[in-house]
Amino acid sequence: MNYLLINASVAKAGNWSAKIKPKIATYPSLALTLLAALIPPEDNVRIINEEFEEIDFEEKVDLVGISFLTPAAPRAYEIADKFRKKGIPVVTGGVHVSAMPDEATGHSDSVVIGEAEIVWPELLRDFKNGALKKRYKADGFIDLAKIPRARMELLNRKHYITTNVIQASRGCSFGCEFCSIEKMFGKKTRFRPVEHVIGEIKAMKKQKVLLFTDDNLIINPSYARELFTAVKPLKRYWMGEASWTIGNKPEILKLMKESGCIGLLIGFESIHEQAHTKKVSKHKDMREAYMKTIKALHENQIVVVGAFVFGFDNDNISTLDETLNFCLETNIDIAEFNGIIPFPGTPLYSRLSKEGRIFTREWEKYTYEPPGKVFHLKNMSNDELNHNIHRIYRDFYSYKRIFPRLIRALFLYKNIFKVFYLFIIFLGFRKKTDF
Ligand code: SF4
Structure with a gap:
């Protein structure tokens, strides 16, 4: 089986200009890497963070899973509709889907409500048996002693400051x-x-x-x-x-x-x-x-x-x-x-x-x-x-505030690398507010 797990893009949903679109993320969400870890080893899985990577809709996949935050919902539904038109089943999940399952159902073969790790193994089994249900609702919360190690190696490291x-x-x-x-x-x-x-x-x-x-x-x-x-x-x-x-x-x-x-x-x-x-x-x-x-x-x-x-x-x-x-x-x-x-x-x-x-x-x-x-x-x-x-x-984040703050940080932290990173962060905030 070939699984494709997608984090839908907020920037694409909002048609953000290249100017405000982030070039890199501080760190990735753990959600899809944890689901990937629950996929049996004999199957293939790929993860795409659409914020930085393009989706190939021609890719040969058996099941697509899409996770998204509220502002990415329109884009997630667009992606889901495209795959479904090609006959590829789509599962959606995450915080927004858990809050609005009826809305997501209109664009999905199956929706996951609540913590996905609880129902994901059952969903995969049902899919292999050709018996995918419309809804999988987690009954309670998972015992964290049972969660696997996240498969961070499936992510493209260059898109994150740290994985x-x-x-x-x-x-x-x-x-x-x-x-x-x-x-x-x-x-x-x-x-x-x-x-x-x-x-x-x-x-x-x-x-x-x-x-x-x-x-x-x-x-x-x-x-x-x-x-x-x-x-x-x-x-x-x-x-x-x-x-x-x-x-x-x-x-x-x-x-x-x-x-x-x-x-x-x-x-x-x-x-x-x-x-x-x-x-x-x-x-x-x-x-x-x-x-x-x-x-x-x-x-x-x-x-x-x-x-x-x-x-x-x-x-x-x-x-x-x-x-x-x-x-x-x-x-x-x-x-x-x-x-x-x-x-x-x-x-x-x-x-x-x-x-x-x-x-x-x-x-x-x-x-x-x-x-x-x-x-x-x-x-x-x-x-x-x-x-x-x-x-x-x-x-x-004006320079008249930043420089005294950096000098103070140098005395306080006595670590030139910390101060350098602070400066880079300050520049990031300045860019964000379009000085
Ligand atoms: S409910 Fe808890 S996690 Fe949420 S914002 Fe408040 S302190 Fe933070």
Whole structure:
């Protein structure tokens, strides 16, 4: 059997110009490499990331699998329709399909709802027996001790900064209204046995940096301790994501640093508490708590990547300026500013739908870049929001801000390579905001 697994292109769905189309990705998604690992060894499998590679519709394949994010949905359906016209069956899956299975069914021979690893082996067996079902719905969540090693060797390395990507846990209990993790991966965090994670890291070819794709590496302190202690002897530099509460856990932070952590993405989301609770009316100021976290990370020579989202119902234009000032005052190394997007499957999408505030379901518009305008904001227009995101990006990544930040980083990190990479990242952000 010949299987073709495709990651559908967001850029193609939105007809992005060459100017904004990404040339390279930081790292690949694990989804298709994990499904490839579950395909029996006697069969052939290829993976195409359509963001960087062309699909050959003449290729001899028996089954096509397409995974996609919401903004790539129109393109994914186009690809599916083309293959199906040629008589090649198509299976679709992923977060968007799990939220909108009826929509995907119109373009697929079969749809996968939920975590695909649970139903994929059954789907492959049914396909070989000529009995493919219309729907495969994962009943519950997979035990992470049972997931295979991702087949990263099937990816074209040149399209990514690193393919050394690993996931130790899935699921999150924080319940942020705009996030689909709870629906897709559950409220209860599941963990891979530490020895599996370590075995997979050891089997990876050394690349500059290892990336953990977990949504919150410190959600369970005892697992975090065990993991970082086991990673330490491997002598790898790594980056990952953690919640802002890391600032209250000095012992774990120390272990993190000793195990090779050089950078952390922190989803601060909002300087008000609203982002971290389903009660979006909450307006508690979080700046002091966040400041403590940034200080603690810097004291451990860990680069802070702060992600912020705007467009919550309590936000107005001054929220953006307050956030910019907060980033400058706290010396956050890298800041990401995005407008909030109500992706299907999230509580936010359900609430805004009920309130009649979503004005388009043209999925290709559900992007951060270019900023999507898809629902009515409360205290500003979409144009005002996008203009002001652009304005604070331009300020944060202006040369007058970048150079003092680099000099400070040189003193803080005492590592010329770290500072060089920061400079490259800053240039990337400058390009992104079209200076
Ligand atoms: S945004 Fe992050 S912290 Fe919030 S629910 Fe999603 S994964 Fe959890």
